[in-house]
Amino acid sequence: MSDTVVVGLDVGGTSTRATALTLAGERLGTGRGGGGNPTSHGADRAAAELLTALRGALAGVDPTRVRAGTIGLAGAARLLADPAGRAAFDRAWAEAGLHCPYAVHGDALVAYASGTAAPDGTVLIAGTGAIAAQVRDLRLDRVADGHGWLLGDAGSGFWLGREAVRRLLATLDSAGTPGPLGRRLLTELLGTAEVAARPRDTVDALIQAVTRRPPVELARLAPLVVAAAVEGEPEAVALIERAAAHLVDSAGRIRPDGAVTPIVLGGGLLTGDTPLAAAVRAEAHRHWPDAPVCRAGDGAAGAAWLAARELPEVTDPVALHALLVPATD
Amino acid sequence: MSDTVVVGLDVGGTSTRATALTLAGERLGTGRGGGGNPTSHGADRAAAELLTALRGALAGVDPTRVRAGTIGLAGAARLLADPAGRAAFDRAWAEAGLHCPYAVHGDALVAYASGTAAPDGTVLIAGTGAIAAQVRDLRLDRVADGHGWLLGDAGSGFWLGREAVRRLLATLDSAGTPGPLGRRLLTELLGTAEVAARPRDTVDALIQAVTRRPPVELARLAPLVVAAAVEGEPEAVALIERAAAHLVDSAGRIRPDGAVTPIVLGGGLLTGDTPLAAAVRAEAHRHWPDAPVCRAGDGAAGAAWLAARELPEVTDPVALHALLVPATD
Numbered sequence: 001m002s003d004t005v006v007v008g009l010d011v012g013g014t015s016t017r018a019t020a021l022t023l024a025g026e027r028l029g030t031g032r033g034g035g036g037n038p039t040s041h042g043a044d045r046a047a048a049e050l051l052t053a054l055r056g057a058l059a060g061v062d063p064t065r066v067r068a069g070t071i072g073l074a075g076a077a078r079l080l081a082d083p084a085g086r087a088a089f090d091r092a093w094a095e096a097g098l099h100c101p102y103a104v105h106g107d108a109l110v111a112y113a114s115g116t117a118a119p120d121g122t123v124l125i126a127g128t129g130a131i132a133a134q135v136r137d138l139r140l141d142r143v144a145d146g147h148g149w150l151l152g153d154a155g156s157g158f159w160l161g162r163e164a165v166r167r168l169l170a171t172l173d174s175a176g177t178p179g180p181l182g183r184r185l186l187t188e189l190l191g192t193a194e195v196a197a198r199p200r201d202t203v204d205a206l207i208q209a210v211t212r213r214p215p216v217e218l219a220r221l222a223p224l225v226v227a228a229a230v231e232g233e234p235e236a237v238a239l240i241e242r243a244a245a246h247l248v249d250s251a252g253r254i255r256p257d258g259a260v261t262p263i264v265l266g267g268g269l270l271t272g273d274t275p276l277a278a279a280v281r282a283e284a285h286r287h288w289p290d291a292p293v294c295r296a297g298d299g300a301a302g303a304a305w306l307a308a309r310e311l312p313e314v315t316d317p318v319a320l321h322a323l324l325v326p327a328t329d
Numbered sequence: 330m331s332d333t334v335v336v337g338l339d340v341g342g343t344s345t346r347a348t349a350l351t352l353a354g355e356r357l358g359t360g361r362g363g364g365g366n367p368t369s370h371g372a373d374r375a376a377a378e379l380l381t382a383l384r385g386a387l388a389g390v391d392p393t394r395v396r397a398g399t400i401g402l403a404g405a406a407r408l409l410a411d412p413a414g415r416a417a418f419d420r421a422w423a424e425a426g427l428h429c430p431y432a433v434h435g436d437a438l439v440a441y442a443s444g445t446a447a448p449d450g451t452v453l454i455a456g457t458g459a460i461a462a463q464v465r466d467l468r469l470d471r472v473a474d475g476h477g478w479l480l481g482d483a484g485s486g487f488w489l490g491r492e493a494v495r496r497l498l499a500t501l502d503s504a505g506t507p508g509p510l511g512r513r514l515l516t517e518l519l520g521t522a523e524v525a526a527r528p529r530d531t532v533d534a535l536i537q538a539v540t541r542r543p544p545v546e547l548a549r550l551a552p553l554v555v556a557a558a559v560e561g562e563p564e565a566v567a568l569i570e571r572a573a574a575h576l577v578d579s580a581g582r583i584r585p586d587g588a589v590t591p592i593v594l595g596g597g598l599l600t601g602d603t604p605l606a607a608a609v610r611a612e613a614h615r616h617w618p619d620a621p622v623c624r625a626g627d628g629a630a631g632a633a634w635l636a637a638r639e640l641p642e643v644t645d646p647v648a649l650h651a652l653l654v655p656a657t658d
Contacts (some may be wrong), residue, residue: 142502142504142529143502143529144499144502144503145498145502147495147498147532147536148536148540150491150539150540150544150547151491151494151495151498151536151539151540152495152498162479162480165480166476166480166481169474169476169480169481170473170582173471173472173473173474173579173582173583174473174582174583175471200471200472203476207476207477207480210479210480211477211479211480215479218479250502253499253502253503254502254503
């Protein structure tokens, strides 16, 4: 058993991370590749990044020791339904010298498993987008939101950025004076916090600055809202509260009232010590007072645990989770 | 004076309308061209459509009788700031045989003038987009919203379409059964009102159906919301109420509390006998109980009146309005 190695991969839009672990929790290696989502990058490019990350994690490891692997990525169902995508991943796996089977799971399940070993619970993720998923027996069950920026992602980084700009435009329409958050946005988007003599000129300039880029890039303004909320600016705090309410509302579409299973918070806006994470915890506590709320951690380690727990020699998957996945809270 | 002719043009995104009127209110001709907005169609194409509409209106009219003209179009300020655009319009004017000067005004002012002769008031327009403008001495003063679908247009046709789809997606997330409005949307977007065995498959199909087209085309779903509201479907009625609140909120950013000047409703969603128009009237009445609310009418006639009222022989512009602009309410 001590010879057994498991491999986990967390494939994201901007990076791919891999980790190789023994069942005793020894971290033999980690690797990193670029963004490897087959949907956005194409199957071949995604497979190449996967291979890069795998080679990093397996440097100096005899690949015949690897007995199980899991790949977590957004849109896992699409990959599984696409023979060319699956074949590209198979090739990367073989080129890394691996002969064991591997499983592909959604990134939401991997985020969940990086935060808890409980078979049932809820994962709530907010980054650029936002999605909530119910986990049953460590499989993704029902999903809420994740509808994309045009139709959903309520409470996400995109949502925070867009709403912040909308508040600023409304202030300028009313001939009001932008507050601290509005001035941050003006500086970020226009290079100056000054409002033009005709405020409509500033409105037009803001709209042009935003529409010049892809809409989803409004998410890059979310850190300004977070920073302003940290300083207690009422406008930013109100936006954070509304975002938290949206996120918990999404979770409530799939999570039963009175549930006591864990809620795992994931994504860039919820894994740090951010005001949004605090607001979501408070809001979730109001809805499900007896449920533990925990934080997603190392996705690659969570993926490795999902792989390891299926091995016949593993009798106590919860104890194994404590060994393999670094605690987050 | 009876020889004097004025010309008005209402230039929209899908059509350009022209009218030639005597100061006695005799309609000598009307003409129509295709969409003539220089911003979206280019200056030369816009000028060609303008000429087509002008020639229609002036067929059989001695062009030397035309003493004044007004062109109303969205983004009038941009045209005035663009020498090439202005030159193209000058050429069209000359090619139509016209020697008098012409003025260019925003389409919002022309809509306002098609509904009232009062020099001061508010115009509130909802079609694909939404904008409110304060009119002072028959010039556009401050403007609210009109920020486009990504950042604004709250309460517009785009907004109604997007919110209706969002409500449907939330219902499907919750494993609920779509109501009458949801079934209309499913039929329109997917060709069937049936929800898949896995509701998430229907969610994904809806998102794909919407994102396959330009975002602004969500506005084409607005008539479904309106039709459902006419039949009293609570979900549609609630959306209409929210849209009306957004529209009146935009007007409130620029219109003083207690104002008694007229409010003119324009745009495809507010000029008909629609539930949104009724809801906006009711909401506006709550905010400004002593203000008359009227409807925008023939924009080309409104433009012609704006031109005519500047002529030295016009001593009673309000009486002239009654002659030139067909009453709407």
